[in-house]
Amino acid sequence: MKRFIYTSSILICLVSFSQQANTHDSLYIIQDSVLIPTKSGVPISAIIVQAKKQTDPLPAILFYTTYHQGVGDAILGKRSANRGYVGVVAYARGIRSDLDKYAPYENESSDIYDIIEWMSKQSWCNGSVGMNGGSYTGFSQWSAMKNPHPALKTIVPQVAVMPGFDTPMENNVPIGNILHWSHDNIYKLPALPRWLLFEYFDSGIAFRSLDTLAGPSNPIFQKWLDHPSYDAYWQSLVPSPEEYSNIKIPVLSTTGYYDGAQLGALQYYKLHTKYNLSAEHYFVVGPYDHWGGQRKASPVLMDYEIDSVAITNMDDLAFAWLNYILKNAPKPELLKDRFNFQVMGANEWRHAPSMSKINTDTLTFFLSNVSSGDTLKLSDKNQKKGFSSLTVDFKDREVQHTFYTPSIIFDTLDASNGLVFMTEPFSFDFSINGSFGGDLVTTCNKQDMDISLAIYELMPNGKYFFLTRYVGRASYAKDNSKRTLLRPNKKELLPIGQTRFISRQIQKGSRLVALLNINKHPFEIINYGSGKDVSEETIRDAGEPLYIKWHTDSQIRIPIKRD
Numbered sequence: 287m288k289r290f291i292y293t294s295s296i297l298i299c300l301v302s303f304s305q306q307a308n309t310h311d312s313l314y315i316i317q318d319s320v321l322i323p324t325k326s327g328v329p330i331s332a333i334i335v336q337a338k339k340q341t342d343p344l345p346a347i348l349f350y351t352t353y354h355q356g357v358g359d360a361i362l363g364k365r366s367a368n369r370g371y372v373g374v375v376a377y378a379r380g381i382r383s384d385l386d387k388y389a390p391y392e393n394e395s396s397d398i399y400d401i402i403e404w405m406s407k408q409s410w411c412n413g414s415v416g417m418n419g420g421s422y423t424g425f426s427q428w429s430a431m432k433n434p435h436p437a438l439k440t441i442v443p444q445v446a447v448m449p450g451f452d453t454p455m456e457n458n459v460p461i462g463n464i465l466h467w468s469h470d471n472i473y474k475l476p477a478l479p480r481w482l483l484f485e486y487f488d489s490g491i492a493f494r495s496l497d498t499l500a501g502p503s504n505p506i507f508q509k510w511l512d513h514p515s516y517d518a519y520w521q522s523l524v525p526s527p528e529e530y531s532n533i534k535i536p537v538l539s540t541t542g543y544y545d546g547a548q549l550g551a552l553q554y555y556k557l558h559t560k561y562n563l564s565a566e567h568y569f570v571v572g573p574y575d576h577w578g579g580q581r582k583a584s585p586v587l588m589d590y591e592i593d594s595v596a597i598t599n600m601d602d603l604a605f606a607w608l609n610y611i612l613k614n615a616p617k618p619e620l621l622k623d624r625f626n627f628q629v630m631g632a633n634e635w636r637h638a639p640s641m642s643k644i645n646t647d648t649l650t651f652f653l654s655n656v657s658s659g660d661t662l663k664l665s666d667k668n669q670k671k672g673f674s675s676l677t678v679d680f681k682d683r684e685v686q687h688t689f690y691t692p693s694i695i696f697d698t699l700d701a702s703n704g705l706v707f708m709t710e711p712f713s714f715d716f717s718i719n720g721s722f723g724g725d726l727v728t729t730c731n732k733q734d735m736d737i738s739l740a741i742y743e744l745m746p747n748g749k750y751f752f753l754t755r756y757v758g759r760a761s762y763a764k765d766n767s768k769r770t771l772l773r774p775n776k777k778e779l780l781p782i783g784q785t786r787f788i789s790r791q792i793q794k795g796s797r798l799v800a801l802l803n804i805n806k807h808p809f810e811i812i813n814y815g816s817g818k819d820v821s822e823e824t825i826r827d828a829g830e831p832l833y834i835k836w837h838t839d840s841q842i843r844i845p846i847k848r849d
Contacts, residue, residue, distance in 0.1 A: 313338060314367060316360050322376065324400040326393070331382040332401070335363030335373040336410055343412040345439075345612040346372040346405050349419045350398055350426040352390060353471055354381050362419075369605050370613070372410050376401050378426075381472075388472065390422075390506060391449040391523045394429035402430075406437035413437055414612055418604045420444035420540075420580030421547060425524075428554055432529050440611040442604045444540045444580035448550030450520025451766075454510045456549065457758030457783045458766055459736050460821075462809045465496055468506035475501065487808035488683055490825025511821040516766040524554070530561035537567040538607045538621075540600045542574025543630070543754070543788045544587065544694075551579075552721075552787055559640065568621050570603065571787055572596045572628035572635075588752075590694035593633040629717055631791035636719075641787075644719045645845045651798070653707055653726075653840040664707035664800055664842070673729075673835035676705055678804045680814050680828035688807035689738050691752045699742065699750050704803030705836065708744065711795050718792060720845035721785040722754070726763075727837040728778055732815025733771040734761045735832060736805040739782065741842075746795035753790060757805070758783045759813065759820075771817050777837070792846075800842060804832065 315336045321329035347366035351359075354377060363373030379397055380388030402415050415437045417427045424446025430438065447453045454464040462483075469475050478500050486496050494511055497504040513519050525533070537558065541551035548571070558565050573592040574583055582599040585592060598620070609615035620626060623637035625644065638644045654663035655672045662674055678687055688702045699706065722741060740755040761769045763780040772778055792798075806812055813820045816827040 314360075314364060316363070318360070319382075322401050322404045324379075324397055326379070326396065326400075328379050328387050329383075330379060330397055330401055331377045333360050333363050333373075333375040334410075335360055335367045335375075337367040337370075340367075340370065340372075343410055344370065344372050345414040345416060345608075346374055346408075346411045347608065348374045348376060348398070348401065348405065348415055348417045350376045350378070350394070350401070350417065350423055351419070352378040352381060352422045352426075365601070365605075369609070371416075371608070374401075374405055385472070390468070390472070391425065391429070394426045394523075395432040398426060398430040399433050399435050402435040402437050406435070414439050416440045416442070416608045416612055418442035418444070418608065421447055421576065424547070424551070424580075425449065428524055431525050431533050434533065434535065438535065440536050440538070440608065442538045442540075442607055443551070443554065444600060444604065445542070445545050445547045445576050446539065446551045446554060447547045448553055449523050450513065450516045451553060451784075452547055452549035455514070457756070458514060458516070458762040459757050459759050459805070459813075460493070460511070460811045461546070464510060465504060465507045468504055469497075469500075472506065473504070483808040487812070490683070490828075492822050492824050493811045494821040514820065515762070515769060521767075525557070527557070527561045530558050530565075533558060533562055533565065535566075536611055537565070538570070538604065539567065540570045540579050540603065542572060542576070542579035543786060544573070544575045545579045545786075546576050548579075548786045549784050553784070556641075568607075568624055568626070570600075570620065570626045571789075572598075573630050574600075588692065588694045589696075590751075593628065593630065595633050595635060596628045596630075627719065627787070627789045629719070629789045629791050631793075632717065636789070641720065645847050647716075647846050647848055649844040649846055651707075651709060651800075651842050651844070652838055653800075653802070653836050653842075655838055658708075660701070661706045661708045661799075664709045664798060666709075668841070669838040672838040674705055674838075676802075676804065676834045676836065677831050678703075678806055678834075679831040680806060680812065681825060681831075686807045687738075687803050687805065688809070689740055689755060689757075689801075689803065689805075691740070691755075694752045696750050696752075697748070699799065699801065701801060702803060704738070704801050707800040707802065709798045711746075711797055712792065713794060715794050715849045716792050716846045717789060717849065718753070718844055718846055719789045721787050722756075722782070722842060722844050723785065724782045724842040725840060726780045726782065727840045728760075728780060729775060729835040729837070730772060730778075730815075731774050731830065731833045733774060733817035734759065734813055734815045734820070735772075735834070736760070736811070736813040737780070738801075738803045738805055739842075740801040742799040742801070743790065743792060744797040744799050746793060750799065751790070754786045754788050756782055756785045757810075782842070798844070802836065804834070
């Protein structure tokens with residue numbers, strides 16, 4: 287495997303940051319390129335930011351990151367210094383120094399312990415440390431909980447990814463930016479050409495060869511593809527059941543209905559509260575994307591004007607929580623109970639002691655084969671016998687089967703050669719609150735397939751409201767840690783796996799719409815169904831078209847609260 291060599295760029299980087307060390311301005315004392323010692327022998331590069339007006343020892347906030355954007359990174363520490371803390375920005379092992387030492391997700395547990403050990407003994411720290419931040423930084427806080435340092439008093443993991451669970455794959459399907467992430471953010475290579483994914487699609491090469499289309503082999507990309515199951519490698523990166531049970535500090539998690547990392551953020555909450563019945567874990571979720579779930583919410587999200595009560599700043603909430611824990615300030619007003627969620631369309635927040643206390647009912651619908659125009663009926667009655675058919679020719683590069691929703695509210699639904707199922711209009715108002723589930727009963731002629739199932743509300747005014755989407759690999763539907771191939775031409779029951787939590791007020795007269803399809807487009811991996819490692823498959827493995835029967839006892843379950 288080829289390795290990236292960055293000797294010259296690393297030297298330039300080190301010279302640049304050496305020149306910035308111990309810089310001062312009218313408000314802050316900034317120490318840059320501080321090297322924090324670790325037991326591994328590999329020091330961690332960090333920035334320390336203190337407000338000049340603060341002279342006494344203070345609690346310190348650690349923002350641990352895998353991203354290095356340049357001289358502006360000090361602002362991440364200033365955010366803490368502005369609120370009466372010492373801000374510490376620490377970089378993952380190898381970042382800003384030697385990328386040969388870098389291994390995403392693998393060293394956080396031990397390195398963060400050593401970072402906090404060092405921080406807690408500095409003259410500017412009063413011995414108390416908190417952590418906050420989102421995405422990879424959110425993950426790092428959960429990794430720190432595998433071996434928590436006594437000085438760490440709270441964590442605020444926002445939009446926290448869970449490696450192997452929701453990134454770099456979701457329900458065992460690699461996400462679209464699996465190569466771009468390390469190429470752009472870590473190796474800082476020239477941007478990948480726009481034609482790259484189209485070349486992958488048109489040529490029919492193996493997904494594993496995607497990196498070599500644009501340059502040298504990418505070691506992070508290749509390593510991730512070596513672990514298509516949620517196996518021991520991925521599981522070792524986050525707390526075990528015993529480690530969850532031993533978490534004694536309070537936690538605040540935030541995410542959004544349209545956050546790509548919501549599955550991970552929610553799974554941390556589920557596992558923490560499952561294995562630690564006394565966990566002090568508060569959870570906040572609303573109509574936010576990956577950015578809005580960790581910073582200031584946009585009043586307009588994907589062309590949808592969110593409710594006024596949802597326009598909040600998650601960064602402010604995080605520091606209000608840190609003040610509550612580290613400075614004995616009042617608890618943030620939004621946190622009226624442990625699970626807090628905003629009901630889209632109702633302009634209200636609701637609060638519950640746990641997810642199990644949110645709903646009063648479940649609506650169950652079946653995939654009928656009764657047609658009405660271009661749609662099929664999503665029925666509340668089980669026909670028991672019958673099926674609807676879908677054919678996907680993987681050799682055909684003209685016809686695509688895809689999913690694309692640039693807006694939350696739109697006028698027409700593009701089925702993209704999938705099947706559309708629709709309920710009758712509802713005769714009552716209710717709210718959907720939770721993650722939809724169900725079972726797909728299917729017969730197909732191949733050993734595997736990647737399934738896409740999107741859920742919409744068709745409102746009385748004729749517009750569609752995008753609620754959520756499930757994508758998952760059939761061979762992992764029963765167990766994401768173990769691949770079980772389908773039996774060609776045999777009936778199979780496939781549980782619908784992890785789906786995102788949503789909350790939406792559904793009007794009387796609305797319908798629910800399900801768009802069921804198979805992935806075949808340039809922007810996600812193509813599963814040809816041969817049974818081989820999917821990342822190794824090429825168009826030569828396509829064989830005959832995929833023929834699927836979706837049996838009418840397939841069901842979708844929607845958690846609701848009747849008004």
